[in-house]
């Protein structure tokens with residue numbers, strides 16, 4: 001029998017091994033593209049930002065409260081862009097977090113399998129709609145609706161309208177990540193609570209939400225990162241008026257909106273405005289990257305506890 | 308006893324060295340030139356020793372059954388023979404396994420070649436989500452075989468006693484077969500590349516009694532061409548289908564060791580060890 | 593326990609259920625409102641002429657032909673580029689890399705990249721592809737940028753599909769003497785194919801709707817011809833066209849913007865449908 005087996009074994013071990021090594025190399029190279037991208041992004045942003053900081057001092061940039069890139073006298077204090085970004089993100093979270101968490105709780109603890117099979121796809125569709133469409137929705141529905149009901153003086157662009165639409169946009173994210181966190185809570189904890197005669201709401205409030213807290217926190221932070229980096233909906237709904245204000249009915253300019261504004265016009269690539277684009281981009285990247293890391297850390301924490 | 312004999316010169320006296328005296332003489336002359344020889348084999352998963360100093364001779368063209376309580380390291384031992392445990396991170400082996408006189412675990416050994424010569428059938432039937440034909444042809448295609456596949460597939464399916472049941476539906480998914488048929492498909496798949504040894508890890512535990520008997524009959528037929536090592540929890544199966552039986556159990560440290568080995572008839576009717584007697588009669592394990 | 597507190601507990605419970613239901617209901621209403629708005633506003637503008645004309649200063653004459661062609665170009669190129677690289681990276685991370693420090697770093701990095709705002713990819717693409725590599729403001733540069741953007745998504749979903757293949761399948765192949773790559777090629781990939789392809793189609797769907805990075809990569813808002821050469825021609829894509837029209841104050845432009853959104857959503861719906869059908873068809877033969 002051994003004779004037969006050697007008879008049809010045409011591959012020579014050496015060629016097979018060489019092929020294997022080449023393939024492994026190619027696979028490894030593909031996987032390395034992720035690292036290369038990260039390094040590339042950081043390098044591009046840093047290098048270009050350095051050109052900007054050669055002309056504008058970092059202190060002025062990070063502490064300045066006036067931003068005027070298109071109207072003389074130019075000013076590059078990034079605080080107004082950051083505050084408007086955070087204001088919109090805050091409005092979005094105020095809307096999305098309670099609704100998203102409630103929706104998740106309802107889906108994981110209350111809804112029947114049948115209802116879930118309807119709701120889940122709805123949230124997935126909402127999550128899949130391009131953000132430009134949400135921007136359109138903001139200017140054609142949300143803003144007019146706000147004007148017609150509670151804020152008759154609202155202008156065409158407002159942080160409020162942008163915040164609301166970004167809230168709608170990140171709601172599915174909050175809901176699905178919260179649901180993941182709730183699902184990771186062991187059955188035993190739930191059953192223990194019900195066995196003590198607790199109602200569903202009491203179980204949710206006293207057992208589930210505390211147990212899933214770090215997961216929910218991760219969801220909130222990731223949603224915040226999404227909101228901070230959101231571009232199209234914000235450009236369409238909040239406008240491009242850089243001002244330092246905490247009044248949500250005003251038109252403001254976020255970091256992303258500034259980047260869009262500069263790339264839309266015919267700004268020469270050598271101009272200070274164009275270099276500012278990279279400095280703002282670097283700031284945006286640093287903020288979202290930090291938020292993502294915190295969120296990943298929180299997720300790892302709850303995974304560690306329950307798995 | 309700690310002195311290791313050269314692998315190429317198997318000595319009967321070594322066999323069962325870790326077992327208490329008295330068990331050794333049970334090993335008969337037919338293992339003078341065994342297909343596989345295990346000497347002082349210990350297996351580790353990280354810091355945990357799953358198998359302790361096992362020495363065995365697996366005779367050619369016979370069915371050797373490994374029996375013993377759950378967790379005593381039967382699968383571990385079996386999977387060390389074709390080095391499937393290489394895939395388990397943290398696995399380590401001490402001692403020597405020789406296949407046809409060559410060390411299995413040495414650096415020079417080509418593990419791919421080894422696995423082609425030592426086939427394996429698993430506890431749960433695991434056909435590929437491909438047609439019946441392609442399942443059997445899988446190993447041949449790995450070898451770059453292009454001609455004569457049809458004939459080899461038919462031959463293997465016949466050898467696995469499955470041909471008559473599937474000859475009209477070779478293009479249907481392997482997963483559409485019954486559990487027993489799937490397991491015979493996996494046997495056909497294993498023998499299609501003409502291995503020398505077939506390792507079977509509880510091949511019937513997921514099957515009904517009828518399919519189990521079919522597979523046992525099949526094993527009896529296959530030993531004309533192959534050497535078979537089978538792990539089983541089924542005492543009747545070991546008694547019915549095997550020629551040699553190795554009984555392992557766990558020590559206090561949960562490491563498995565060989566209690567007794569020998570011809571199946573002797574192990575079941577006249578065991579030398581009380582532990583063996585208790586186990587085969589169902590009083591323990 | 594007094595009946596009073598029991599009643600209060602029950603009321604709290606019911607109230608909570610109601611609130612939670614309302615939360616769900618709100619998102620449902622939003623979805624309906626959004627679709628309703630787009631259909632009512634844009635439905636009547638979608639006609640044959642809309643598909644066959646270029647954008648125009650006169651809304652009634654304007655169409656989406658160049659944008660649609662641009663979108664199809666970009667989408668096709670993105671799919672071609674992300675498929676092999678994304679799957680290869682996923683194979684490496686799941687089957688080759690092991691669980692060491694380096695592979696942990698690779699994994700964390702991939703999931704972090706998935707969270708980088710799309711506009712940052714635009715900045716990167718602008719600096720690297722458009723300027724440094726001199727590809728210019730072309731379909732090709734846009735496709736490269738969007739490929740980088742969706743690559744993490746493709747990798748993550750492919751990894752999930754690969755992980756879902758039972759270990760027994762790997763063992764079966766190895767036990768027959770498969771080398772690692774043979775195992776991957778002949779056992780793992782066929783079994784993971786439905787999941788991998790679905791993930792890729794969905795990720796490509798995301799690229800179809802991306803707008804922000806392409807603004808930086810220089811998708812031009814007013815292109816009156818159909819791009820033919822992806823390495824040379826100026827181009828635009830549907831989302832950019834929508835953005836351009838939506839930003840204008842005249843109601844007529846908003847109508848054709850809605851019409852273009854309708855086309856975009858239908859396109860994405862079709863892609864999702866393809867994903868669903870692919871999964872259903874391919875996985876019919878695969879049941880563990």
Ligand SMILES: Nc1ncnc2c1ncn2[C@@H]1O[C@H](COP(=O)(O)OP(=O)(O)OP(=O)(O)O)[C@@H](O)[C@H]1O
Nearest residue numbers: 352355357376377378379380381382383384395561
């Ligand atoms: N991959 C692994 N990692 C760590 N420990 C393992 C691994 N596989 C098996 N073990 C341990 O090694 C010991 C022997 O396991 P093995 O599967 O070989 O037993 P077995 O005799 O085949 O049992 P059974 O009859 O239940 O199949 C057990 O204690 C088991 O927990």
Ligand SMILES: [Mg+2]
Nearest residue numbers: 381382383508
């Ligand atoms: Mg076992």
